[in-house]
Amino acid sequence: MRADHYDSVARSYARQNESGLFNAHYNQPALVRLAGDVRGVGCSTPAAGPGP
Numbered sequence: 001m002r003a004d005h006y007d008s009v010a011r012s013y014a015r016q017n018e019s020g021l022f023n024a025h026y027n028q029p030a031l032v033r034l035a036g037d038v039r040g041v042g043c044s045t046p047a048a049g050p051g052p
Helices: 003-019 021-035
Strands: none
Touching (some): 003 021
16 A cells, blocks of 8 residues: 555544544543543553554
């Protein structure tokens, strides 16, 4: 896959995750509850998210 193809897929994925019902009402709230209070905690999320 060429980089410009990936960028197109990444933009589409990001738009869906920002507005999709599953992410907004199930996945994101569940992850926030699971993580708890993370103020002051450093973390790394390699390969997570839509891309650049």
